[in-house]
Amino acid sequence: MDFKIAKSIFESLYSGVDGYDISSKARKNLPYASKAHTYGEVTPEGFDKILKDAETKSGGVFYDLGSGTGKAVILASLFGNFSKLVGIEIIKGLYHTSKNILARFDPEVKPILPLEKQKQTIKFINSDFLEFDFSDADVVFTHSTCFYDELM
Numbered sequence: 199m200d201f202k203i204a205k206s207i208f209e210s211l212y213s214g215v216d217g218y219d220i221s222s223k224a225r226k227n228l229p230y231a232s233k234a235h236t237y238g239e240v241t242p243e244g245f246d247k248i249l250k251d252a253e254t255k256s257g258g259v260f261y262d263l264g265s266g267t268g269k270a271v272i273l274a275s276l277f278g279n280f281s282k283l284v285g286i287e288i289i290k291g292l293y294h295t296s297k298n299i300l301a302r303f304d305p306e307v308k309p310i311l312p313l314e315k316q317k318q319t320i321k322f323i324n325s326d327f328l329e330f331d332f333s334d335a336d337v338v339f340t341h342s343t344c345f346y347d348e349l350m
């Protein structure tokens with residue numbers, strides 16, 4: 199898909215969504231703090247490069263472990279050639295935001311995508327990825343800058 203078109207779809211979906219603020223407020227309500235919950239986001243330019251470098255096969259299964267507001271999953275859907283894309287996020291507020299984005303993606307964006315992309319399945323799951331079976335993955339992305347050693 200043309201980069202400029204994909205980027206403008208992505209920016210319109212995420213307009214007004216502040217993942218940093220959602221994460222910060224949600225983490226204040228948790229009974230514990232973890233360095234691994236530190237928030238950060240992919241950019242369309244950076245993520246496009248990552249996908250190209252990964253040389254992903256067509257029709258594979260993509261996971262984002264720690265998916266935040268779902269940006270990497272949505273970008274992988276727009277830029278990649280996956281059949282199934284799954285984002286797993288432990289912080290409820292971020293997970294709910296990704297679900298809201300998906301609720302708009304399906305009716306507003308899917309119908310204007312090429313036919314093979316319309317067949318993609320996208321899921322967001324509120325879970326600790328350490329407790330989730332992602333063994334059907336072909337590509338695992340994780341934005342792990344602040345993950346502690348044991349988690350890595």
Ligand SMILES: C[S@@+](CC[C@H](N)C(=O)[O-])C[C@H]1O[C@@H](n2cnc3c(N)ncnc32)[C@H](O)[C@@H]1O
Nearest residue numbers: 234235238239240264265266287288326327341
């Ligand atoms: C740096 S953010 C990346 C967000 C998204 N992947 C992106 O690149 O736009 C890392 C995310 O991982 C989540 N996270 C950390 N440990 C997790 C775990 N064990 N299970 C699920 N999510 C986790 C954090 O809450 C945070 O939202």
